[in-house]
Amino acid sequence: MSTYTFFAAAESESACSILKMVAQTTDSRDAKAAYASFYRHACPLVNSLPCRASRFCAITENSYGPPAVVLAANSLAEWHAVGMTALSREALMQALTDGWVRTPCPSFDALCQCGNRTELLCPECARIDAQVLGRVANHTAHCIDYVTRCVHHDTLLECGGAGSRLEALLIHSGSEAAHRNSARYAQFATELTTHSFDSQTAWSEVTRLLAERRYLLDSGRWNLASLRRDFQRFFSSGFEDPRLFHITEGGDYVESAVRKAARGRPIHPTMIVLLAMFGTGADRLPVRLQSARPVAPETTKEQWELEEHRSQWLSTCAQNPNVSRSSIRRLAPAAWAWLYRNDEAWLKRNQAPTIRRHGGRRQKVAPTAVETFVSSTQEDYRASKHGRPPLPSAYQTRLAFGMRDHAFALLSERLGGAGPFAQTPGRKRVFIARREAHALNVVAPGSFAQADTSVARIANLRPETLPAHAKR
Numbered sequence: 421m422s423t424y425t426f427f428a429a430a431e432s433e434s435a436c437s438i439l440k441m442v443a444q445t446t447d448s449r450d451a452k453a454a455y456a457s458f459y460r461h462a463c464p465l466v467n468s469l470p471c472r473a474s475r476f477c478a479i480t481e482n483s484y485g486p487p488a489v490v491l492a493a494n495s496l497a498e499w500h501a502v503g504m505t506a507l508s509r510e511a512l513m514q515a516l517t518d519g520w521v522r523t524p525c526p527s528f529d530a531l532c533q534c535g536n537r538t539e540l541l542c543p544e545c546a547r548i549d550a551q552v553l554g555r556v557a558n559h560t561a562h563c564i565d566y567v568t569r570c571v572h573h574d575t576l577l578e579c580g581g582a583g584s585r586l587e588a589l590l591i592h593s594g595s596e597a598a599h600r601n602s603a604r605y606a607q608f609a610t611e612l613t614t615h616s617f618d619s620q621t622a623w624s625e626v627t628r629l630l631a632e633r634r635y636l637l638d639s640g641r642w643n644l645a646s647l648r649r650d651f652q653r654f655f656s657s658g659f660e661d662p663r664l665f666h667i668t669e670g671g672d673y674v675e676s677a678v679r680k681a682a683r684g685r686p687i688h689p690t691m692i693v694l695l696a697m698f699g700t701g702a703d704r705l706p707v708r709l710q711s712a713r714p715v716a717p718e719t720t721k722e723q724w725e726l727e728e729h730r731s732q733w734l735s736t737c738a739q740n741p742n743v744s745r746s747s748i749r750r751l752a753p754a755a756w757a758w759l760y761r762n763d764e765a766w767l768k769r770n771q772a773p774t775i776r777r778h779g780g781r782r783q784k785v786a787p788t789a790v791e792t793f794v795s796s797t798q799e800d801y802r803a804s805k806h807g808r809p810p811l812p813s814a815y816q817t818r819l820a821f822g823m824r825d826h827a828f829a830l831l832s833e834r835l836g837g838a839g840p841f842a843q844t845p846g847r848k849r850v851f852i853a854r855r856e857a858h859a860l861n862v863v864a865p866g867s868f869a870q871a872d873t874s875v876a877r878i879a880n881l882r883p884e885t886l887p888a889h890a891k892r
């Protein structure tokens with residue numbers, strides 16, 4: 421007989437959200453310890469599980485079902501298995517239930533990969549949960565990588581807790597086309613996760629669609645150059661998450677997905693969604709009639725424009741040898757766009773040679789979006805209670821953004837400290853002086869005659885810390 425009362429979970433509430441509720445509403449030490457450990461690492465398993473499913477079920481005394489049920493109903497295990505073979509899927513489920521090994525989920529590079537999304541909220545869903553359950557719950561559909569909108573309410577997701585601050589910072593409403601792309605992405609991703617599109621056949625469905633459109637030839641060879649170019653063009657209006665735009669931008673990600681599939685390795689579910697969107701919507705591509713049109717400048721103005729853009733393009737290429745095609749395109753965007761529309765055949769003949777690195781993995785360029793958002797953030801998100809200045813530690817800064825260790829380490833290296841509030845432990849003195857000043861202000865403004873112990877208590881510091889660090 422259980423000594424705890426486990427309150428009901430919302431439909432498809434994430435296991436992280438359930439554990440948080442259990443840790444807050446019961447005395448269970450196990451629940452509190454598991455939640456604290458999850459919070460410290462800011463690194464949920466499959467975006468939704470705070471710990472292995474068997475531990476979760478032991479803590480909650482199977483009140484939310486056995487591990488298999490929790491994995492299916494309260495986690496995104498199915499989402500991560502979308503691009504896997506039956507064998508890898510089995511290994512994933514095993515690892516998530518009771519494994520000690522790293523979960524074999526495909527991932528992108530650290531700064532492109534999604535962080536902790538377990539505390540993103542749809543305001544409408546939150547309102548309904550508050551009415552029905554009397555609390556706010558987090559749903560698995562909102563934890564899916566790069567989803568920016570609720571599939572039921574079409575509202576932008578918001579930050580519902582410190583754990584997902586970085587993810588929330590990266591959600592921005594953009595153009596109408598970006599909204600449409602993001603809403604379709606959320607729709608496809610949710611359908612894949614909830615089986616209405618059989619996950620076992622997701623890749624075969626994608627290859628069928630792409631074979632129909634001649635990207636996959638009867639011989640089994642891929643027309644990678646066209647796939648890269650058309651894929652990029654199809655998503656050129658962007659998404660509400662800049663990382664998703666980065667993934668569709670270069671063509672490298674789609675090529676690497678195709679290569680992984682050929683070797684039978686798991687593909688990131690996001691790539692399956694994007695390829696399925698591309699495969700079903702590619703018919704609606706602006707037909708390349710314009711490019712087929714031979715260039716025949718009719719007026720002097722057109723002739724002048726043609727020469728101007730061609731010479732600008734050639735000189736940019738000449739000034740930047742050994743630079744990739746996409747970088748040159750970024751250096752002369754206007755000339756590229758004009759030539760692409762009006763003189764594509766000439767542009768193709770005068771492209772920079774493709775740079776192919778031989779041996780080893782092809783290096784992908786990391787997105788700048790994460791860096792930009794973190795370094796331009798003006799607000800200090802680090803936890804601070806009762807107005808006390810927050811701790812100056814990198815650990816607190818990492819938690820404030822809800823970032824994983826590895827991603828945070830990379831980012832702080834690139835930014836020389838993460839954001840404007842990063843302070844090294846060497847500034848401990850400054851921090852203690854600030855806390856002390858604040859505490860003195862609370863007990864008796866302007867007075868210096870307080871006992872060290874009471875000042876230390878208000879400053880939330882150990883009594884011996886004050887005399888050791890501060891000179892009064």
Ligand SMILES: [Zn+2]
Nearest residue numbers: 542545570573
């Ligand atoms: Zn909603």
